[in-house]
Amino acid sequence: MMGVTEALFREDAYLSTAEGKVTGINDRGGILLDRTNFYATSGGQPGDTGFFERSDGTKIAVAGTITGETKEEIIHLPLPDAVRPEIGETLVLHVDWARRYKLMRMHTACHLLSVVCPYPITGAAVGEDESRVDFDLPDAGVTKEGVTADMMALVAANHPIFTRWITEDELAANPNLVKSKNVRPPAGAGRIRLVCIGEDASVDSQPCGGTHVSETQEVGEIHIGKIEKKGRENRRFRIRFGALPPV
Template sequence: MTTALLFRDDAYLREATARVLAAGPEGVVLDRTVFYPRAGGQPGDTGVLRWAGGEMAVADTLKGPGDGVLHVPAAGAALPEVGAEVTALLDWERRHRLMRMHTSLHLLCSLIPGAGVTGGQIGAEKSRLDFDLPEPPTKESLTERLNELVAADHPVTEGWITEAELDANPSLVRTLSVQPPRGSGRIRLVRIGDAASPVDLQPCGGTHVRSTREIGRVEVAKIENKGKANRRVTLVLAGE
């Protein structure tokens, strides 16, 4: 079963009609969806599926078998019938916060060039990246530079390259713990800034805002020592 990923073309879609391909306690598979399935440190979306005579709260979204996406029902939720037409509606406020957070982590990555990313997690309340870095900048300096990039209103765009092109440019991959998915023959790149001199350019399958100004003010909440050369940098959206 294959689910068309509508968020790949437009991360701002909040709802879509779809057909139920499969339904069970492990999740509902639709032929198309606006829900992002958990991957690459970004949580799965939540929201609701509605159909004539019923609705199902979606507690999580996961990658399913094959190219399907599992919309995981909340405990005790009713399930739609196979073949039914449903409307999939995102919890948009949560998704948009995740988009802002995810984009801010790309900016953070750009401020620590040369250091591999050993781990990371995106959250609606706080997000983090772990760097292979003996001596990180101070949290005050990182906060100041991050907000300069946010205020500069850099565009956030995407494009595609072949797997061979990525192999020829391995420095595009900053994450040491997670590698871009392969097998389709092409890799999605997310670019912040102009094409000639981007602020950040790296493979990523997640969802992002359209411009850095949309992130709003961010702060480095703390920098922790997680090993001999592993530093964890935690971000929060300030004033919220």
């Protein structure tokens, strides 16, 4: 392991620009920093792209961001032909904000869907234009029109969204906070990050390391484009931006 990266995005998802010092370059050319605002691929949310700016104005294009041996090691992947910075060099880190903000809105929409459909989650993927959440749901019994209306009611209510930290013991005492059927939050760090919706988390609270908007109204207009049957007890809900198209 080459070191621990301070993940600035965990406390401030709106930090589109920051400074970080280069602490290492791995054998594949990945850049490690002491701190970063670039989100690393995890939990179904893609890692950030953007560029680093050197003191002379030279730009280093970042094509992706991933984790290393642990979640605390964040690796920035430059384009193959990009220059490599020097160890100890301070860079200005510019996230592709338009892309990140769409992912923040989409990730938040996935949380709203899990409120409307309170079933065990078997899979999820966040995308810029479409996201999906899979539920352990034997008989759908729900319609895309009904789910869309319920999600948009949460958007319109403009509930606040915030994060708080709990201990692993607190999570163990409240197992229902985990909505995923097969995936548990990583243990060993001593604390778990919760994403909460509503005053005093009255709407929802669940472990999540991703980036989200600060109030539900920012999600904007969304709809369920399709509900697919993926096995006897699995239903896939596809979330898309915009209004539900007329039949």
